[in-house]
Amino acid sequence: MSLNAGDTAWVLASAALVMLMTPGLAFFYGGMVRSKSVLNMLMLNFISLAVITVLWALFGFSLSFGNDVGGGLLGNLDWAGLTEGVGKLAGFGTDENPWPGADALPVLAFAMFQLMFAIITPALISGAIADRAKFWSWVVFLVLWGTVVYFPVAHWVFSFDGFIGADASGGWIANDLKALDFAGGTAVHINAGAAALALAIILGKRKGWPKETPRPHNVPFVLLGASLLWFGWYGFNAGSALAASDTAALAFTNTTVATAAAVLGWLITEQLKFGKPTTLGAASGAVAGLVAITPACGYVDIWGALAIGVIAGVVCALAVALKFKLGLDDSLDVVGIHLVGGLIGTILIGFFSNLDVNTASLGDNGLLYGGGFTQLGRQIVAAGAVLVYSFVLTLVIGLLIKATIGFRVSEEAEVIGIDEAEHKETAYDFGGFGGGSSSEAARPATKTSADTLEGSKA
Amino acid sequence: MSLNAGDTAWVLASAALVMLMTPGLAFFYGGMVRSKSVLNMLMLNFISLAVITVLWALFGFSLSFGNDVGGGLLGNLDWAGLTEGVGKLAGFGTDENPWPGADALPVLAFAMFQLMFAIITPALISGAIADRAKFWSWVVFLVLWGTVVYFPVAHWVFSFDGFIGADASGGWIANDLKALDFAGGTAVHINAGAAALALAIILGKRKGWPKETPRPHNVPFVLLGASLLWFGWYGFNAGSALAASDTAALAFTNTTVATAAAVLGWLITEQLKFGKPTTLGAASGAVAGLVAITPACGYVDIWGALAIGVIAGVVCALAVALKFKLGLDDSLDVVGIHLVGGLIGTILIGFFSNLDVNTASLGDNGLLYGGGFTQLGRQIVAAGAVLVYSFVLTLVIGLLIKATIGFRVSEEAEVIGIDEAEHKETAYDFGGFGGGSSSEAARPATKTSADTLEGSKA
Amino acid sequence: MSLNAGDTAWVLASAALVMLMTPGLAFFYGGMVRSKSVLNMLMLNFISLAVITVLWALFGFSLSFGNDVGGGLLGNLDWAGLTEGVGKLAGFGTDENPWPGADALPVLAFAMFQLMFAIITPALISGAIADRAKFWSWVVFLVLWGTVVYFPVAHWVFSFDGFIGADASGGWIANDLKALDFAGGTAVHINAGAAALALAIILGKRKGWPKETPRPHNVPFVLLGASLLWFGWYGFNAGSALAASDTAALAFTNTTVATAAAVLGWLITEQLKFGKPTTLGAASGAVAGLVAITPACGYVDIWGALAIGVIAGVVCALAVALKFKLGLDDSLDVVGIHLVGGLIGTILIGFFSNLDVNTASLGDNGLLYGGGFTQLGRQIVAAGAVLVYSFVLTLVIGLLIKATIGFRVSEEAEVIGIDEAEHKETAYDFGGFGGGSSSEAARPATKTSADTLEGSKA
Amino acid sequence: MKLVTAIIKPFTLDDVKAALEQVGVLGMTVSEVQGYGRQKGHTEVYRGAEYSVDFVPKVKLEVLVDDTLGDKVVEAVVEAARTGKIGDGKVWVTPVDTVVRVRTGERGTDAL
């Protein structure tokens, strides 16, 4: 009943892989904005690593995975501070292998793996408010949203009875409703997508949008980001098996197949509708596929993965056009890809769930596998619950911030560029005037720094 | 007889690492082309992830690793669709540990690891036809080449008797000829290099070449790509041990040592011949070393790795000049690095094979280790067989595509740039006119999208 | 007593992760310099992979981890050539599990993991001499510094009694002094920081500095580099547990928490002193936190990690200004971040060491955990010893190189740009004149190469 | 023939272009320039060191026009480029001896 080194190795590696997804997302998003706001975009993502980690250590992990306080709605504070977790194991017991079972992990390894999910989820939202959000207001948003929206929802979806402790009790969606979500279609993607919709409404359109929609300033960065996301997503999905097991291999396979199918689906849609397959489309299709297969990767067979992938690729490629009809400046299509993709994957489980490939599944077979409508119903309830909860609470949080410290930069800041306005930086200097500095002399930095040091003494 | 979690963890991690190599290759290549064709270069690589994955799931894995249909030439279709593989194990049996042995893996984990090899091999070819290939023609090429060339050759080289099943029979090179190729010097590098030679001939020179050979538009991207390749290559080589074993550690060590030696070999050659060591040379030397050690990494000792590395670095640094003598526009030196490097590594095994470091080797000691000429002969036969098979069939496929849908873009498209012509995109917009959009107003996107949506209804 | 596959999988994965840190560092540094010296910066880092690897295989590993020659100062040459290590195991024995114990690893896996530390340490130094170091002089420096400084210091700190062999004896800091350094606060960061100080003095200020301090030419690259460093650092720190164990999970957790806290600490300091939080600051804060937690990550609880992170973030954000007061052109703040951060982490262990979270620790509790001053004293001695040894010997090596082959490029080379002068390359060509080559015709490359081939025959 | 040269704020280019089409100008050449004048630059901060950017990004517009059209074009540009804030830029007119259209070899007004 002791720690399984192979499984622990895989979960630690997966945690590192998922950590890399947030910088990956930063470049995926950062490449899409104009060159004078790329740094702000990178920062909105990167700062999530810092803010959410601290919350997680203090109370986030505990709220998400502590023993349920009732109704499967929230965890208690037993694990606040995380130090409690040192030396403890977690796992699932079986008759021959009572808790923590044969695949026991250090609680801290599990906590770190799950932390990375908590970090990237709010980061996903940032794409909806590119070029115009105040940095510190976003930091406040991260604190509130993580606490009020993500931690509870993670408890609902990811906290299983009898995992963190022999008789620990978890969240309602996972254990009572028995909706299936292998790696976070609801808690991560629908959750972030619904929040993105709310923030896009609250912050409003960028100056000049849609007449002057900027084009991506660095498409290779977009593809670099998408590639790092794809790479890290293996930790996200296959790591969610929490063991180096056959289920992990299945999740890995389905993730790859669905993503590949989605890329083809998106590109063919582009070819038919716009005449050419684009690089931005390939990157977007990959992310759409990864999003859609996330909840399903451990519960469907390869045919299911193929179907989910193609559908996600085609539908998302069409969905990104809706924002123009709605006049909604969801700048980088978080709704069109993460909300739509998350819904596709979560709901299609109701059709493709196949218990033959995952005997440990708590759910039923899908509609196409003789399971009737039961599972489909559960999936819709879970998706709807998370969507509504996230959208409503994000509206509240967003309006609160807007009303108090303000959420959007000045119009002037938008014109000169948010990087200069919010971060006093310029992303690139490709040697204007053969080296830059000659035309732009730095004030005697010594003096400056001296001053500021004085200043700090004062 | 059950699954080994440690080995599975390593193979899953390795599969993810090898997946990352294809985007790495995309940046290695993409940085070398001019800025108006970088997106096309990235796409030729990235699309391989999508196309080959779907083929692999449908029939590719089965053709490569299904039971031999006869003569060790091709696998059968028992595994078509891959879903067959769920819950199954693979491994090597021994007397005390009958099949699947002590290092058993999920078949799907092995299938995913091998898939990544199938993806990057055709991607390697793309470097020979930079700036001028039609995107969809390349997609067709991937489908045909994967099916007719890669899947059979992978069977010859990578399919071992008694692995996928207790009495499964595999390919002729691995089991009958007993040539040694630890991670794909023949099936991957010679294969891709020979195909690159064929395609470079078929597509012909770029406009203005060699008088106007463009310089790399983004050397840092080249080094980024080379670094991701090096990183991922640990999965490629050490992962090919299919276990977290001493052999994996040996492969890891030899990979590192040979690559380091090759970088030094290339840079010193540059210093002596051209007066300066270049960044492009360092990146190229690393790849040359990685290529050359690939077949040998599990069969030679550290001295062998050093020798192979230095030789590969020096010889490839000279070999890249040949294309100018031959008037062959192998744009990014796929022949000079992958074909030459692959031959070096594959054949030098005949000199450096050392059974002391790998008791499981099916081969003999090399010439320098008292093994005589036997192994050298086998290596030459294997290398020659793959080279000829790949070159001839690639010629046929290439000519077929050229004769039907055409393989090359119009001269005009080449002049304005293939990114604009084939993908309707521009890679970079560094704020021309201090922000880009002001000088290049987007047509009311609402209108546009509306149109296109109409269009889709029609 | 045989090899533990799970632990081996984790250590191999960690070795690959740490390898990626050096390219990550190259981009972290490379983005900070001006566009006409980015390639040289990348090369100074990348070449360390090549040079140190070869030294390591030949004698470096042996000098560091071979049996102690006396006084815990240096290892012997038993492992020279590394081939000795094939098939051997390493680990720690216990009463129930005599050497190599339950977590045995292949010696080569350990050797590769440690190699990556030996590679990145000298690479860190390069940031102090940006824009002005002769490439080949730097290569010579790497050879001498690795041999005379790093290998001995690694022996002092990382070579534990009874690991590489049942009765192997290691270094004085680890075994006699019993100072705690989990992953290299002394051997890596203080060591590199002190050396950076020495080289900055020897090479002197860049032309025009500080009046014309260039600004970073590519801030996204800086963040990309910091992100790859953070990702790879999980191998660095959690991998240093040399097992997929609870201690690895603790190190992983502390690494994440401290880094997050440091980012916030740095950004808040910037906000208060300079009015805005910058992207460069976020990246720098992350690195500062990673540096400071490195020695402590396996010995402190989460509260300790939080404290160390915040302190490192704030102090380093202030420390980087000192160079202007001192008139020392430590171009990329290696002293301000690695020396200062390394000292913070190493010494704070004396306050925060908590034996409850690491029962295998050879040290005592820290001052704040009832351990009195003992451990604090040891930490100070260890830090001081490495600092002085590295600073003095680096001065000697640096002066030697300066006096013989010279260490700095000509002033003219500095003005036109070191990339052109030292590497005959230009980092970027974003299609000036709509495609570059038209305005910059390549000399008939055929001719050229022909010449040079002739040349080689001569 | 005259050459009208204008230094304007980048984001006004679209309006200026439109205004020029109004007065019948069929072509123009623009480029990115850096301006120095009453409008000041800005400062940035990198690891605590201030970095002051003295120049302001501007767009330079060059329009060849028939003598008769000169003033109308100047007016059009000035109107369209004006925001009333410091840094709006300058417009100046210089004499041109001859203009040739490369494609046809046409000279003078026909070349426009």
Add this chain to the structure above:
Amino acid sequence: MKLVTAIIKPFTLDDVKAALEQVGVLGMTVSEVQGYGRQKGHTEVYRGAEYSVDFVPKVKLEVLVDDTLGDKVVEAVVEAARTGKIGDGKVWVTPVDTVVRVRTGERGTDAL
């Protein structure tokens, strides 16, 4: 003295440079510009939204010449830059009062 200015297609620069050397021009200054005129730009598509690029990349050439050489230089450029397709560009000549070579302070023709 005269200043010959030419707006040409980027890929013709090499030929133009050669042609100028033919007629004895020893130096020139070139820069990247964006052109607008009869030759239209192109459109791109990003996630289904069309993005139209109105300007065409051109190269601007400036050559100071002795009065006597003016016409020959104009001819040389026009010949070398002509492809016959729309967008070949313009060449114009403007008067110059004085030219000074910075290095020596020489004036007029000696400064070239």
Add this chain to the structure above:
Amino acid sequence: MKLVTAIIKPFTLDDVKAALEQVGVLGMTVSEVQGYGRQKGHTEVYRGAEYSVDFVPKVKLEVLVDDTLGDKVVEAVVEAARTGKIGDGKVWVTPVDTVVRVRTGERGTDAL
């Protein structure tokens, strides 16, 4: 009015700017250009293939001045930009008919 145009070495820009302020010039417009002349370019090597860069990066300076100030400005630039090495550049003066300040519509000297 006169337009003083100067082609100088990039790293001399700061000194030239200072020198101009000395003689009371309040504004200027600068841009990146590529120069060709006596000063030769350099060659690079990529995988053994030589790549020769014929042009040298220069900075172009444009200053509108009052007729009276013309010569002083030319002097100031020439002095400040001179390094004595080949490639220091050229300065030339061209006549200007009118100058308008966009913000105010002021003309002539008042526009500067």
